[in-house]
Amino acid sequence: MTAARILDDAGDVLILGGAVWSLLGGIGLLRLPDVLTRMHAATKPQVLGLLMVLLGTALRLRDADDVTTLILVGLFQTWTVPVAAHMVARAARRG
Amino acid sequence: MTMDEFCLYGAAGILVVSAALVLLRTVLGPTTLDRSIGLDTLTAICLAAIAVDAAEHHDGEYLPILLLLTLVGFTGSVCLARFAGGDEEEISGEDGCTGPDETDPLAGTLPEPLPESGLVRRREEGL
Numbered sequence: 001m002t003a004a005r006i007l008d009d010a011g012d013v014l015i016l017g018g019a020v021w022s023l024l025g026g027i028g029l030l031r032l033p034d035v036l037t038r039m040h041a042a043t044k045p046q047v048l049g050l051l052m053v054l055l056g057t058a059l060r061l062r063d064a065d066d067v068t069t070l071i072l073v074g075l076f077q078t079w080t081v082p083v084a085a086h087m088v089a090r091a092a093r094r095g
Numbered sequence: 096m097t098m099d100e101f102c103l104y105g106a107a108g109i110l111v112v113s114a115a116l117v118l119l120r121t122v123l124g125p126t127t128l129d130r131s132i133g134l135d136t137l138t139a140i141c142l143a144a145i146a147v148d149a150a151e152h153h154d155g156e157y158l159p160i161l162l163l164l165t166l167v168g169f170t171g172s173v174c175l176a177r178f179a180g181g182d183e184e185e186i187s188g189e190d191g192c193t194g195p196d197e198t199d200p201l202a203g204t205l206p207e208p209l210p211e212s213g214l215v216r217r218r219e220e221g222l
Contacts, residue, residue, distance in 0.1 A: 012102035026116030066155030
């Protein structure tokens with residue numbers, strides 16, 4: 001079993017885990033009762049699920065350009081999601 | 096079936112199911128904010144799906160699309176939240192402005208503005 005094979009398999013497991021988080025987020029989004037609790041469920045695929053999938057993809061691609069793009073995507077997502085969540089929560093609480 | 100196929104095709108199937116659930120919430124969602132949250136989550140799931148595709152083909156050609164989708168999804172969600180909810184309170188709320196039919200709660204507590212002659216004089220003096 002070579003190192004490349006091990007990295008590929010670790011990436012596979014991470015990607016599958018991230019997809020499962022997305023499924024949990026989808027179920028929560030459908031079943032929870034109001035906007036604020038649905039926001040709680042929506043955060044799972046947006047941050048944890050996506051970061052796991054990106055990490056798994058980086059482990060499988062292992063190319064400097066691709067890994068840089070993936071790191072940038074993760075950074076932008078973790079910067080922008082809290083801002084959007086703040087705006088939505090503010091609007092939900094006021095209206 | 097190899098481990099690659101099991102995990103990646105399984106992940107793709109799970110992403111399809113969760114996208115369908117989120118889309119259902121987006122269609123049902125009683126308020127605009129629910130739909131905004133649903134669309135935001137749908138963007139995240141699309142990002143994950145493109146990343147899974149790149150991982151499956153060992154090819155990073157489509158990865159810049161991820162970068163673009165992240166920023167565009169953020170802009171859309173913030174615009175919806177900003178203009179969908181809490182409009183009225185934004186006009187006549189804690190920011191100190193009053194609506195057209197309301198009395199000014201600060202009336203009488205602030206000093207009178209300078210009379211017009213005083214303004215003209217100050218302008219001529221170059222202040």
